[in-house]
Amino acid sequence: MCGRFALYDIPRVRRSLRLILGEGFEPLAVPPRYNVCPGYWVTAAWHPEEDAPLALGQLWWGFRPQWATGKAPEPINAKCEGVATSRYFRSSFARHRCLIPADGWYEWLTLPDGKQPHFLCRNDREPLWLAGLWTHRADGNPGCAILTEPARGAAAEIHDRMPLALDDASLEPWLDPQLTNREVLRHTVHHLDDSLLTHWPVSRRVNHPGNDDPSVIEPISVG
Structure with missing residues (x-):
């Protein structure tokens, strides 16, 4: 799954997206965050409308379509294996x-x-681009969920699932609202090579959402 992440190198993120998808993005006025939790605004790239330019802004991390009522769930993740056929997604x-x-x-x-x-993270420290879905929520805010897949490479040493991180060639087709055929998507969009992934143990301070500073990503010794 993916229930917590970090986004702190904002200039590199914008540079990466500009190199891959072209110019046209306003500078992001967001602070670095080392402990991003569900139920908060997260930085995302998306087309607010099908014919609208690509936006780089904020989505609420919690997915609940406008039509969902009562005690409908508000998932933060969606398994990639079922999103194409799930009524919810x-x-x-x-x-x-x-x-x-x-x-x-x-x-x-x-x-x-x-x-x-x-x-x-990536062993070259380049940004990860996590595949997500967004929806119009009943409260008027756009909300999102991060897709997950079975864990691969170094990630499988820690957990049985991981966020679906895409390779650079997949970013443009993934964001294309005109590309709706799921078989074409399946053959066009690919996950990041798992040889690029690495990990290290960090302080249990990260367990508390209020601890949002560079120290929570620093390696520690265990055992």
Whole structure:
């Protein structure tokens, strides 16, 4: 799953997106964040409307379509294996896809003395582009969920699932609202090579959302 991540190198994120998708993005006026939690605004790239230019702005991390009522769930993740056919996600999968940039994410490894958090990122420290879906919510705000897939490479050492991080060639087609055929998407969009992933243990201070500073991503010794 992906329930916590970090986004702190904002200039590199904007530079990466500009190199891949071209010019036209306003500078992001957001602070670096080392402990991003669900139920908050997150930075994302998406088309607010099908014919609108690509935007780089904020989505609420919590997915609940306008038509969902009562005690309908508000998931933060969606398994990529079922989003194309799920009643909850299929409309967004067809036309409301987005990208959530991250410098890395956190997973917890179960040890005899409790769960040990690890920070997972690219070994070259380039931004990760996490595949997401967005929807119009009843409160008028756009909300999103991050897609997950079975864990691969170094990530599989920590958890059985991981966020779906895309390779550079997949970013433009993933964001294209005109590309709605799921078979074409399946053959066009590819996840990041797992050889690029690495991880290290970090302080359990990250367990508390209020601890949002560079120290929570620093490696520690365990055992």
